[in-house]
Amino acid sequence: IHKIGVLTSGGDSPGMNAVIRGVTRYALYKGIAVEGILRGYEGLLREESIPLDRRSVGEIIHRGGTMLKTARSEEFKQVSAQHRGIQYLRSKGVDGLVVIGGDGSMKGAECLGKLGMPTITIPGTIDNDMAGTEYTIGFDTAVNTVLDAVNRIRDTAFSHDRVAIVEVMGRQAGFIALHAGIACGAEIVLVPEKNITLPEIKKRLVASHQQGKTSSIIIVAEGAMTGEEVYQYIKENTANMNPSLTVLGYIQRGGAPTARDVMMASVFSEKAIDSLIHGVENAIIGLVHCEVVATPYEAAQQYKFAINNDMYNLVHALGQ
Ligand code: F6P
Numbered sequence: 001i002h003k004i005g006v007l008t009s010g011g012d013s014p015g016m017n018a019v020i021r022g023v024t025r026y027a028l029y030k031g032i033a034v035e036g037i038l039r040g041y042e043g044l045l046r047e048e049s050i051p052l053d054r055r056s057v058g059e060i061i062h063r064g065g066t067m068l069k070t071a072r073s074e075e076f077k078q079v080s081a082q083h084r085g086i087q088y089l090r091s092k093g094v095d096g097l098v099v100i101g102g103d104g105s106m107k108g109a110e111c112l113g114k115l116g117m118p119t120i121t122i123p124g125t126i127d128n129d130m131a132g133t134e135y136t137i138g139f140d141t142a143v144n145t146v147l148d149a150v151n152r153i154r155d156t157a158f159s160h161d162r163v164a165i166v167e168v169m170g171r172q173a174g175f176i177a178l179h180a181g182i183a184c185g186a187e188i189v190l191v192p193e194k195n196i197t198l199p200e201i202k203k204r205l206v207a208s209h210q211q212g213k214t215s216s217i218i219i220v221a222e223g224a225m226t227g228e229e230v231y232q233y234i235k236e237n238t239a240n241m242n243p244s245l246t247v248l249g250y251i252q253r254g255g256a257p258t259a260r261d262v263m264m265a266s267v268f269s270e271k272a273i274d275s276l277i278h279g280v281e282n283a284i285i286g287l288v289h290c291e292v293v294a295t296p297y298e299a300a301q302q303y304k305f306a307i308n309n310d311m312y313n314l315v316h317a318l319g320q
Contacts, residue, residue, distance in 0.1 A: 005098070010040070010070060012065050015141060018261065020068060038068055041085060064257065082108075086112060097119045121284045122268045123135070124138055129173035132303050137261055151184060164244050182311060184217060189312070193307050227247055230243075
């Protein structure tokens with residue numbers, strides 16, 4: 001490997017910049033040049049890239065977003081577009097590509113690998129929902145952002161005796177909701193992996209209010225149902241719960257990464273470059289049973305980590 005390309009793709013997540021820095025500086029440390037591709041796979045098609053040196057990735061370690069910009073590219077799903085992308089990379093002398101992103105981005109990387117461009121994916125998404133890893137960069141920051149927001153909302157819920165419903169992101173996974181739910185002491189957490197009906201939610205709320213509670217927090221993962229549905233149901237079917245709804249939205253995607261995210265970003269970066277150097281390619285870097293490993297894309301599907309059942313039960317045991 002003489003020169004790598006690096007790009008960020010899909011939804012941004014806090015810590016992506018720390019990965020760009022880590023990948024760039026560690027590659028240079030190992031004598032490998034670096035080309036930064038702008039706007040994910042779109043940048044390959046538009047032929048937009050910049051050479052990266054040590055200084056060009058200075059002062060980004062603590063910033064959210066991605067200095068390389070990102071995009072979701074429909075066009076890149078076509079094989080002809082992927083060939084064009086590879087041509088552009090080769091014209092720049094790139095002989096290995098590091099992709100930072102989520103599931104869709106990893107699929108793109110896998111396609112490029114099959115067409116002859118070695119790739120490594122570093123998991124970057126707040127959702128924590130990728131095969132081949134227990135941890136994705138940005139997750140910890142998103143959970144802490146939700147915690148901070150809920151702590152503020154809790155003040156009002158308590159003061160006004162209200163049921164606060166907070167909708168969080170996560171796509172089809174409930175990791176953000178569950179981890180934030182435990183951390184903020186929510187009474188009820190709704191995740192797509194588990195079924196709770198609206199009447200069941202009401203039953204739980206009534207039971208805890210009968211035990212003397214006057215306010216409650218419900219965290220709703222967007223993949224389970226909308227916060228609006230829960231809000232409307234409680235409003236129409238209870239007498240004095242006085243619900244409020246907050247949809248946190250993009251607040252969860254931005255902001256300075258936590259120590260855990262920057263630390264994992266740096267360690268994943270090192271593993272990505274070392275993998276390419278040692279001929280391990282077309283693989284995702286991930287945390288598997290607490291070890292940082294590179295797993296080939298095809299094998300990654302065997303390592304699909306689910307939400308922790310005990311944690312799910314605990315949130316409700318503690319929240320009553
Ligand atoms: O994958 C990250 C994520 O923020 C999800 O949690 C959410 O469902 C989605 O992206 C939102 O996507 P968009 O950026 O297209 O609005």
